[in-house]
Amino acid sequence: MEKSNGLQVILFPLPIQGCINPMLQLAKILHSRGFSITVIHTRFNAPKASSHPLFTFLEIPDGLSETETRTDDKTFLFTLLNRRCETPFRDCLAKLLVSSDSETEEKKQRISCLIHDSGWTFTPSVTKSLKLPRLVLSTYTVSFFLHHFALPKLRREVSQDSEQDDLVQDFPPLREKDLVRLLEEKREYLEPYLHMMLEATKSSSGIIFMSCEELNQDSLPKAREDLKVPIFAIGPSYSNFPASSGSLFTQDETCIPWLDKQEDKSVIYVSFGSLVTMTGAELIEIAYGLRNSGQPFLLAVRVGLVKGTEWIEVIPEELKAKLDEKGKIVKWAPQQEVLKHRAIGGFLTHNGWNSVVESVCEGVPMICLPFIWDQFLNARLVSDVWRVGLHLEHRIERNEIESSIRSLFFGNEGEAIRERMKLLKEKVGRSVKENGSAYRSLERLVDQISSF
Numbered sequence: 001m002e003k004s005n006g007l008q009v010i011l012f013p014l015p016i017q018g019c020i021n022p023m024l025q026l027a028k029i030l031h032s033r034g035f036s037i038t039v040i041h042t043r044f045n046a047p048k049a050s051s052h053p054l055f056t057f058l059e060i061p062d063g064l065s066e067t068e069t070r071t072d073d074k075t076f077l078f079t080l081l082n083r084r085c086e087t088p089f090r091d092c093l094a095k096l097l098v099s100s101d102s103e104t105e106e107k108k109q110r111i112s113c114l115i116h117d118s119g120w121t122f123t124p125s126v127t128k129s130l131k132l133p134r135l136v137l138s139t140y141t142v143s144f145f146l147h148h149f150a151l152p153k154l155r156r157e158v159s160q161d162s163e164q165d166d167l168v169q170d171f172p173p174l175r176e177k178d179l180v181r182l183l184e185e186k187r188e189y190l191e192p193y194l195h196m197m198l199e200a201t202k203s204s205s206g207i208i209f210m211s212c213e214e215l216n217q218d219s220l221p222k223a224r225e226d227l228k229v230p231i232f233a234i235g236p237s238y239s240n241f242p243a244s245s246g247s248l249f250t251q252d253e254t255c256i257p258w259l260d261k262q263e264d265k266s267v268i269y270v271s272f273g274s275l276v277t278m279t280g281a282e283l284i285e286i287a288y289g290l291r292n293s294g295q296p297f298l299l300a301v302r303v304g305l306v307k308g309t310e311w312i313e314v315i316p317e318e319l320k321a322k323l324d325e326k327g328k329i330v331k332w333a334p335q336q337e338v339l340k341h342r343a344i345g346g347f348l349t350h351n352g353w354n355s356v357v358e359s360v361c362e363g364v365p366m367i368c369l370p371f372i373w374d375q376f377l378n379a380r381l382v383s384d385v386w387r388v389g390l391h392l393e394h395r396i397e398r399n400e401i402e403s404s405i406r407s408l409f410f411g412n413e414g415e416a417i418r419e420r421m422k423l424l425k426e427k428v429g430r431s432v433k434e435n436g437s438a439y440r441s442l443e444r445l446v447d448q449i450s451s452f
């Protein structure tokens with residue numbers, strides 16, 4: 001940490017893995033700039049305070065029951081959280097403000113602002129009454145954040161006769177077939193929830209994206225125009241501030257010595273993040289595809305990935321034995337470390353935004369297999385816009401998986417993809433270096449927080 005600047009920032013992440021990681025990454029960046037950090041978090045999916053001894057963690061009750069935490073409907077879960085956390089959050093923040101005021105001069109850390117996940121929608125009234133400035137962190141890419149407010153309208157208008165491959169006019173570079181799949185997900189309360197999110201963003205002092213100009217050329221100008229608040233695209237995944245310490249799962253570190261034994265750029269890493277679920281039949285197809293490709297592979301199968309099973313018991317014994325010859329299966333990998341490893345040559349991914357930026361930052365070409373929500377748009381950015389990955393078009397069949405791995409590792413298209421990925425990695429790497437676009441944005445953010 002630079003010398004303390006006497007200012008404290010309060011962070012409030014949404015309690016899911018893909019939101020906790022970037023918030024803690026932001027915490028590390030701000031801490032390195034001299035801010036002291038307090039994280040207010042729910043009991044549900046509480047981050048591991050012991051992994052971050054330099055930050056203060058304060059838990060608030062969320063009132064969620066076991067059954068409620070297991071719901072598949074994310075918007076319902078977030079709506080419940082917003083309803084149940086408002087009062088405990090307000091009390092916690094008010095207490096913090098009073099105690100910071102009553103500190104002695106030399107211990108005083110003035111609370112400068114609140115930075116909360118865009119998914120917390122009750123915050124405007126709280127900070128208004130407490131007269132505290134408020135910034136929003138979006139863990140989506142800029143284009144998804146911007147366009148997803150149109151989803152309720154798109155749901156009403158979805159056309160049955162449009163061509164599957166057509167671009168969705170109001171949601172580029174999403175295609176019609178992606179939109180149809182995206183809308184299949186059960187999301188009750190979507191319209192009021194999005195409305196409140198948009199209002200909370202527009203009434204904030206600014207919005208932060210863990211992304212940069214280089215990855216959002218088309219959407220940033222539109223975001224500035226539509227949202228009318230300062231936008232800070234402070235850069236994706238900083239390798240000097242890895243996000244993985246925010247892991248809610250136990251990382252299986254044994255994959256690193258296993259990777260050490262593999263040849264350079266020979267291994268395909270496969271992971272589907274913290275939320276996706278699939279059927280047993282789909283996992284079996286993926287396992288066969290990996291085995292038949294002949295490439296060594298590292299497969300992360302999270303407990304809960306295949307619903308109603310313990311772990312990987314759906315994979316037949318005879319296939320499991322064959323898999324062990326060439327691959328390694330873990331429950332949760334230290335992903336950033338894995339992607340950085342010289343042995344990794346490709347990433348078969350669900351295209352969560354964190355996974356996408358981590359892959360770009362390490363220059364690992366992707367095979368896209370999105371399942372839900374923003375993953376469809378992220379996958380199109382990877383395959384159609386930046387062209388640094390192949391798209392499986394949701395064909396979860398062993399032959400498709402095998403041939404996409406072969407094309408990525410040995411085909412001409414794979415060669416071109418690797419070349420483009422190398423350039424994109426360099427471009428994004430430059431943006432977080434001195435005078436790069438993300439670097440300048442971070443400077444502006446630090447100035448803004450210091451000026452509150």
Ligand code: UDP
Nearest residue numbers: 018273274275300332333335352353354355
């Ligand atoms: N991750 C990990 N180990 C795994 C799978 C995922 O550490 O085996 C991390 C990954 O590095 C990323 C986060 O979990 O930071 C997943 O976020 P993402 O946005 O990719 O997906 P989500 O979990 O939100 O669907």
